[in-house]
Amino acid sequence: MRLALLSALNAERAARRAAVVVTDLATTAQRLVRAADVAADPLAEPIAEALRSGKSGTVATEAGPAFLTVQVPPVRLVVIGAVHVSQALAPMATLAGFDVTIVDPRTAFATPERFPGVTVLAEWPDVALARVGLDRFTAVAALTHDPKVDDPGLDAALRAECFYVGALGSRKTHAARVARLLAAGHAEDAVARIRAPIGLDIGAVSPAEIAVSVLGEVVGALRRKPTRAEKDGAAAAPAAR
Structure with missing residues (x-):
């Protein structure tokens, strides 16, 4: 994980905000999706479902499989x-x-x-x-x-x-x-x-x-x-x- 992405993820964690790291399993490219930005994301539905369940996992996308790493604050x-x-x-x-x-x-x-x-x-x-x-x-x-x-x-x-x-x-x-x-x-x-x-x-x-x-x-x-x-x-x- 890139240092900038890790720092951004840690900032969300420290602020008790949910976030998801999306990893393209074919290219290993990663991006951070903050909870406030989910609705505008191309993977809005699977990301929203992952946040509701609090569970990480693989999802199918038009570009191929991606792994969603979910970070949710303790409820x-x-x-x-x-x-x-x-x-x-x-x-x-x-x-x-x-x-x-x-x-x-x-x-x-x-x-x-x-x-x-x-x-x-x-x-x-x-x-x-x-x-x-x-x-x-x-x-x-x-x-x-x-x-x-x-x-x-x-x-x-x-x-x-x-x-x-x-x-x-x-x-x-x-x-x-x-x-x-x-x-x-x-x-x-x-x-x-x-x-x-x-x-x-x-x-x-x-x-x-x-x-x-x-x-x-x-x-x-x-x-x-x-x-x-x-x-x-x-x-x-x-x-x-």
Whole structure:
């Protein structure tokens, strides 16, 4: 790999941005395709699919086979609220390969004993998330039901264009939440990205079942191919990944 290409790839890695190195297997010529440039690339579809899956591999092109080397930042799940659902969600998400962080200013709940093996920040979300640094490879799930705790996390997640933003609560609760976020200056299409009530509609009742539904929705947002309607909406909002 040429030094200039390696330096450019390392710069994308340091900035937690996805990129793909395309290698022509016949000529060994290489080029770097940044995530922001995928749509304009001749191999847009296979590159986009490689980024969704996070897997490198060989693809057929008109010029012959090419190898796509995928660089995707480690995907993070930030959970706002050290609640019972979070206790079930954290180990599930860790097993699924997410880097999990729990954020809750209530020190009685946000303890390493209740959340072994994951990062726990007993701080207000606006303080903690500024340090964590949200981005398009981060999912945020707000689970406290307390606007004082959830809203700052949702605000930060929307501004960072996280690939998934979800919030616990009824439709009535969410309507009030939407009004607050709009009043805080967020655009309607941005607020509409919040998945609420959070999780897949599987009839979940217990904290563990709700955690399963949340994780399923997060994985779907990360991996599945966007629909035509979602692609059309991308003109108003950049892609999440």
